[in-house]
Amino acid sequence: MDVTGKVVLISGAARGMGAHEARRFAEAGACVILGDVLDDEVRALAEDLGDARALAVPLDVSRSEDWEGAVAAGVARFGQIDVLVNNAGILRFSNIETCSDEEWEKVLSINLGGAFKGIRAVLPVMKRNGSGSIINISSTAGLKAFGGVSAYVTSKFGIRGLTRAAAVELAGHGIRVNSVHPGNIDTDMVEDLYPNFNHVPMKRMGQPDEIANLVIYLASDASSFSTGAEFVADGGETGGMPDLFAQPS
Numbered sequence: 035m036d037v038t039g040k041v042v043l044i045s046g047a048a049r050g051m052g053a054h055e056a057r058r059f060a061e062a063g064a065c066v067i068l069g070d071v072l073d074d075e076v077r078a079l080a081e082d083l084g085d086a087r088a089l090a091v092p093l094d095v096s097r098s099e100d101w102e103g104a105v106a107a108g109v110a111r112f113g114q115i116d117v118l119v120n121n122a123g124i125l126r127f128s129n130i131e132t133c134s135d136e137e138w139e140k141v142l143s144i145n146l147g148g149a150f151k152g153i154r155a156v157l158p159v160m161k162r163n164g165s166g167s168i169i170n171i172s173s174t175a176g177l178k179a180f181g182g183v184s185a186y187v188t189s190k191f192g193i194r195g196l197t198r199a200a201a202v203e204l205a206g207h208g209i210r211v212n213s214v215h216p217g218n219i220d221t222d223m224v225e226d227l228y229p230n231f232n233h234v235p236m237k238r239m240g241q242p243d244e245i246a247n248l249v250i251y252l253a254s255d256a257s258s259f260s261t262g263a264e265f266v267a268d269g270g271e272t273g274g275m276p277d278l279f280a281q282p283s
């Protein structure tokens with residue numbers, strides 16, 4: 035899974051899985067453009083990774099002008115963008131009856147609109163290069179519904195449609211587009227959320243590294259024949275229900 039010399043733009047890179055992926059890419063010899071609304075945190079991470087490898091850019095993924103600025107700054111520093119990881123996302127708790135217009139629009143505009151705007155912004159650069167890999171972070175909540183997070187579920191299902199639409203439009207330009215569907219991963223987003231992991235056959239959370247491995251695979255040429263596809267890393271959660279008919283031993 036060679037990503038040496040690739041230039042990778044990651045949204046939501048200040049913390050959680052995005053920050054972890056940034057470190058893994060930089061360690062593997064890639065250059066990273068790190069975008070987030072948490073300016074201080076993302077700048078500190080870029081400083082830690084070093085000027086030669088990392089650039090922090092202010093990025094609210096729901097704002098087209100921020101994407102344009104991030105792409106321009108990244109190209110000015112590193113000359114190209116080979117990989118886009120649409121990772122930024124927010125989780126809000128409300129069911130359909132109680133979800134306000136503002137909350138619905140905010141979740142959709144960040145989780146789904148942000149990915150769309152990111153793809154649109156990097157296209158001129160990737161088309162010019164004649165290659166690219168775009169990785170959209172969805173969720174197991176994009177494969178099955180969870181009650182009480184209706185806007186989030188809708189946004190993560192939407193990522194699958196966006197991924198396929200982009201994949202078929204862009205294959206002719208050498209640009210691949212795939213989605214990643216993590217299960218419960220140990221980050222701030224889900225801290226103390228789960229009482230147990232009985233719904234997961236592996237009976238545990240995943241670690242950010244286990245998603246980074248998949249993202250790096252999709253970024254690399256090792257996944258050269260994969261586009262418009264869905265890659266799941268969830269400890270078996272969407273495979274089926276564990277223990278439903280378990281007999282007492």
Ligand SMILES: NC(=O)c1ccc[n+]([C@@H]2O[C@H](COP(=O)([O-])OP(=O)(O)OC[C@H]3O[C@@H](n4cnc5c(N)ncnc54)[C@H](O)[C@@H]3O)[C@@H](O)[C@H]2O)c1
Binds near residue numbers: 069093172173174216
């Ligand atoms: N943690 C999980 O269990 C889990 C499971 C499935 C999918 N996901 C998805 O993985 C992605 C990363 O999640 P995480 O667990 O690392 O979350 P996190 O909350 O730890 O990190 C999310 C990052 O996105 C940034 N962000 C939020 N709004 C933004 C915006 N408008 N513009 C730019 N950046 C913004 C945050 O500042 C933060 O740095 C998200 O898309 C999330 O929905 C997470």
